[in-house]
Every structure is written in C-alpha cells, then in structure tokens.
Amino acid sequence: MNPGDTGRVTGLPDSVSIREVGPRDGFQNEPEIITTEDKIRLIDMLSATGLKRMEVTSFVRPDVIPQLSDAEDVLDGIVRRDGVSFSVLIPNRRGLDRALDLRDRFDEASFFFSASQTHNMKNVNRSIEDSIAELEETIPVAREAGLRCEGVIATSFGCPYEGEVPVERVLDLAVRLRDAGCDEVGFGDTTGMANPVQVSRFYEVACERLTEVELTAHFHDTRGQGLANVFAALQQGVASFETSFGELGGCPVPVGSTGNVATEDVVSMIAEMGIETGIDLPKLIEASAAAQRVLGRPLGSHVLRAGPVDWSPTA
Numbered sequence: 450m451n452p453g454d455t456g457r458v459t460g461l462p463d464s465v466s467i468r469e470v471g472p473r474d475g476f477q478n479e480p481e482i483i484t485t486e487d488k489i490r491l492i493d494m495l496s497a498t499g500l501k502r503m504e505v506t507s508f509v510r511p512d513v514i515p516q517l518s519d520a521e522d523v524l525d526g527i528v529r530r531d532g533v534s535f536s537v538l539i540p541n542r543r544g545l546d547r548a549l550d551l552r553d554r555f556d557e558a559s560f561f562f563s564a565s566q567t568h569n570m571k572n573v574n575r576s577i578e579d580s581i582a583e584l585e586e587t588i589p590v591a592r593e594a595g596l597r598c599e600g601v602i603a604t605s606f607g608c609p610y611e612g613e614v615p616v617e618r619v620l621d622l623a624v625r626l627r628d629a630g631c632d633e634v635g636f637g638d639t640t641g642m643a644n645p646v647q648v649s650r651f652y653e654v655a656c657e658r659l660t661e662v663e664l665t666a667h668f669h670d671t672r673g674q675g676l677a678n679v680f681a682a683l684q685q686g687v688a689s690f691e692t693s694f695g696e697l698g699g700c701p702v703p704v705g706s707t708g709n710v711a712t713e714d715v716v717s718m719i720a721e722m723g724i725e726t727g728i729d730l731p732k733l734i735e736a737s738a739a740a741q742r743v744l745g746r747p748l749g750s751h752v753l754r755a756g757p758v759d760w761s762p763t764a
C-alpha cells in the first residue's frame with residue numbers, strides 16, 4: 450500500500466503533464482555525438498512509456514550544435530504513436546522554415562530565448578529585444594501551419610552572469626509570448642539557481658497574471674533542488690513540467706551546466722503522492738538504462754539507480 454494514497458493533499462493537481470525533453474536538451478549537451486540510429490531507438494522506447502509529450506530535436510544551426518544536425522533524419526525515423534505529441538525546438542524563422550518541410554512529423558513547436566541579456570547574447574548572440582521581436586513574427590507563422598506553440602524563457606529564475614532576473618521582466622516577456630500566439634509558456638531554471646520558496650512566489654504571481662495560457666516549469670537539478678522546486682510549483686497549481694530521462698541535459702553556456710531534473714525521479718515522486726501521470730515507471734527506467742549504455746557512463750537519476758519504491762518487499 451502506498452501511504453501517499455491514503456488521502457489527497459489539498460491544493461495539488463489531480464494529474465500532471467510531463468514533456469520529456471532529453472532527446473533535445475539532453476542529446477545536445479553530450480560531448481560525443483550520438484548516432485541517429487541510437488536517438489531514434491531511445492525516442493521510440495520513450496514513446497512506449499505512456500509519455501504524452503516529447504521534445505524530440507531542435508532546428509538550431511548544425512554548425513552551432515552539431516549534436517542535433519540530424520533533426521530531419523530523427524523526425525523522419527521515429528515512430529508516430531497515437532496520443533504522443535512530438536515537439537521541436539525552433540530558434541528563429543530560418544529554423545521554422547526547415548522544420549515546416551517535415552510538418553506532418555510533429556505537432557508542437559517550442560521557441561526560446563533568455564530573460565537575461567548576457568545569457569541571451571552568449572547563447573544566441575542577440576539581445577532579448579531582437580530575439581522576442583523575431584519570435585513575434587515567427588510564432589504566428591507556426592500557428593498558421595497548425596502547430597501548437599510553446600515559448601520557453603531561459604534563466605527565468607536567475608542568471609549565472611547577471612544574478613537576479615526580475616520577475617516582472619520575465620512575466621512581461623511571457624505576456625508578449627502569449628500575445629504572439631503561444632498556448633504555453635515554459636519558465637526555465639537553466640542553470641539550477643532556483644529554490645522552492647522563490648519558485649512558489651514566482652508561480653503565485655505568474656498564475657495570477659497569465660490566465661489564458663498553460664504554464665510549464667523546466668527545472669535543472671544542477672544544485673540538487675530540482676524535485677523540491679517541482680513540489681513548490683505543484684503546490685501553486687502548476688501541472689505541466691519538462692524533464693529529462695536519466696537526468697540528461699544542461700545548457701551550452703556556461704560550460705558545466707548540468708542536467709534537467711530526471712523524468713523518472715519526478716514520475717516516481719508524483720505517482721507516490723497519488724497524482725496521475727499515465728507513465729509506466731519501469732519502462733521509463735529501461736529507456737534511461739538504454740541511454741546509459743549508449744553513452745557509456747552512469748547517469749544522474751536517483752530512480753535509475755534505486756529502482757521504483759516497493760511497498761511490499763519480499764526480503
């Protein structure tokens with residue numbers, strides 16, 4: 450018997466949506482290039498776990514991120530499964546045009562920039578204003594193509610170069626993304642600076658101000674606070690998360706930024722709390738174990754090492 454099933458904790462959502470971002474956030478940060486064949490196999494394994502959303506690749510410039518230069522081949526090779534929505538990360542108009550050549554292979558587009566001027570310059574070599582102005586032109590084109598659009602704001606909870614990122618600035622940018630046509634806005638703790646109290650206060654204000662849009666949380670576990678931050682967001686009613694199997698992931702700048710909170714750790718925690726995810730945890734662990742074999746190193750996820758919680762141990 451799972452003690453979490455004995456009573457609902459008031460204020461927490463009944464079900465949670467998880468977008469797996471390892472095939473993009475994770476694979477792009479690996480020093481070695483993973484073969485297209487291995488990527489396709491891992492994505493197909495993830496699609497079979499019950500995950501309903503997955504970011505499968507990115508249309509960034511191949512010379513900037515060679516790890517994802519096979520975006521077309523990955524999209525073309527992965528199995529389209531009923532009920533699984535694929536998204537691709539789009540940096541700009543050129544990237545969207547490339548992606549639209551394979552329009553029938555995916556359902557959602559994610560657009561990103563940073564709320565910190567310095568991080569945005571280092572990451573995409575543009576000012577925040579230049580980035581959002583281009584997205585305001587690009588997002589309507591994606592919508593016209595029938596894509597559901599998500600805007601992701603990196604360094605929403607702090608910047609390694611600038612320190613504090615004002616909440617008002619982040620929310621003003623989120624409003625502009627919504628007004629440009631985003632159905633969803635994701636807030637990224639790109640280098641793992643957020644703490645649970647900060648997350649709680651942030652989403653309290655964000656949920657009040659951004660009512661007609663899905664609010665998503667994207668936490669990195671750089672300093673071990675990822676799961677605590679997930680719980681803080683849940684308590685504010687956030688029911689949409691981006692996570693990465695095996696705790697893969699990071700950020701190109703600064704070097705050494707480590708992984709997203711692990712999908713299996715989040716799934717295990719929230720399922721134990723009695724919240725519906727629809728995801729088969731053992732199958733998810735198998736996918737992370739397969740990624741571990743492909744990469745040839747142990748991955749950071751806790752549940753991958755420990756296995757699921759067992760309430761009826763035999764020994």
Ligand code: ZN
Binds near residue numbers: 474
């Ligand atoms: Zn990330």
